[in-house]
Each structure stands twice: as C-alpha cells, then as structure tokens.
Amino acid sequence: MAASPLGRARVRIEAWGEGDLSLLQKCVGDPAMMEHLGGPESPEKIAERQARYARPGSRQFKIVDDATGEGVGWVGYWERDWRGEQVYEIGWSVLPAFQGRGVAGSATLQAIAKARSEGKRRYLHAYPSVDNAPSNALCSKLGFELDRPHDFEYPEGSTMRCNDWRFDLFATA
Numbered sequence: 001m002a003a004s005p006l007g008r009a010r011v012r013i014e015a016w017g018e019g020d021l022s023l024l025q026k027c028v029g030d031p032a033m034m035e036h037l038g039g040p041e042s043p044e045k046i047a048e049r050q051a052r053y054a055r056p057g058s059r060q061f062k063i064v065d066d067a068t069g070e071g072v073g074w075v076g077y078w079e080r081d082w083r084g085e086q087v088y089e090i091g092w093s094v095l096p097a098f099q100g101r102g103v104a105g106s107a108t109l110q111a112i113a114k115a116r117s118e119g120k121r122r123y124l125h126a127y128p129s130v131d132n133a134p135s136n137a138l139c140s141k142l143g144f145e146l147d148r149p150h151d152f153e154y155p156e157g158s159t160m161r162c163n164d165w166r167f168d169l170f171a172t173a
Contacts, residue, residue: 009102013061013075013110016053020062023071024050027093036129038155059114063094063107072098075107077115077124088115088124088169092135104138112142116169124169127152127162139165 027033028041028049041049053060053076060076073094080089090111094103115124128135130149140146144165154160 009098009106010066011072011103011106011110012064012066013107013114014064015056016058016060016062016074016076018054020054020071021046021050023062024053024074026095027074032096033093036132036135038158038160041155059111061107061111063092063103065098065103072103073107075104075111077111079121080125082123082125085123086121088121090115090124090126090167099134104135105142108138108142112167112169122168122170124167126165126167128165130161130163136163136165139163143167 025046028037029043029046031040034040052058053074058076059078060074062071063073063075064070065072073092075090075092077088077090079086081087082089090108092104092108092111094107112124115121126135126139126144127150128139130136144167147164147166149161149163152160152162
C-alpha cells in the first residue's frame with residue numbers, strides 16, 4: 001500500500017491477471033479514456049492486449065484501491081528501442097471516477113520502483129500527447145525530464161504528436 005506524494009490515494013499495483021478484462025475494456029475501450037490515444041480500441045484489439053498483459057512477467061499491473069480492493073486503472077512498462085538505445089516506455093490509465101486523487105502518481109511511482117529494481121535499463125520514457133495536460137503534468141511532478149515533442153505513428157496509420165519525458169532509473173532514488 002502506498003500513499004501518493006501527489007494526492008490522497010492509497011493504491012497498490014498487482015500483476016495483471018486473467019480476470020482483468022473488464023477493467024481493460026473500461027480503460028482502452030472507452031472513447032473518453034482514449035481521447036489522447038486515437039480513440040477506443042476494438043474488442044479484438046482489447047482481447048489481444050489482455051492476452052499479452054496476463055502473461056507472467058508482462059510488467060503490466062492493475063491499480064487497486066486499498067480501501068475497496070477495486071481495480072481502478074492500469075500501469076505498465078515495456079522495452080523499446082528509442083534513438084538507438086534500449087529503454088523502457090511507461091504508460092498508465094485511471095478510470096474517471098478515480099482521477100484527480102493521486103492514483104496515477106502513486107501507481108506510476110510503484111511501477112518506476114519495479115523498473116529500477118530490475119537494473120536492466122537506465123532510462124524510462126513516457127510519451128503523452130502534447131495535448132494531454134494531466135499526463136504531461138504528472139511526468140513533471142514525478143521528476144521526468146522533458147526533451148521535446150516527437151511524431152509517433154499511433155494508432156497504426158495515424159500520426160500523434162507526443163512529448164518525450166525521460167526518467168533516469170540509475171539516479172539516486
């Protein structure tokens with residue numbers, strides 16, 4: 001259980017599981033939740049994502065409200081090549097009823113701690129849309145350093161302008 005330094009949330013992260021499909025549908029199948037990510041995913045795409053997330057060691061986590069045990073979102077990180085270097089990329093999603101309470105901050109800090117404990121990659125990046133003010137503000141509050149905007153193809157066939165935020169996992173915690 002962790003209280004967020006950014007708010008009053010008391011949440012924990014748990015490995016994503018087989019029974020978490022309905023939470024994933026709420027996170028990536030809802031137009032409002034996917035406003036900055038090209039719109040909601042199809043049921044087929046969500047099923048594929050669920051299968052990947054539920055694999056042991058996927059580094060994808062359900063965000064759980066300590067008071068109720070309810071799943072309130074998702075946070076996760078994965079490996080990617082960025083500008084010729086192997087890094088981690090991190091992402092998160094918090095259901096609307098739990099936004100503005102420090103949930104994303106607390107859960108993301110817990111995921112950062114897990115990435116740091118692996119000792120494999122120096123940098124962790126977040127790439128929120130330049131138009132996603134809450135996610136960009138969270139990156140700043142958590143100590144990510146802003147590089148500059150980049151264009152990404154996401155979803156497939158669409159171009160998205162995103163900020164590149166970098167977190168040094170080897171820096172003193």
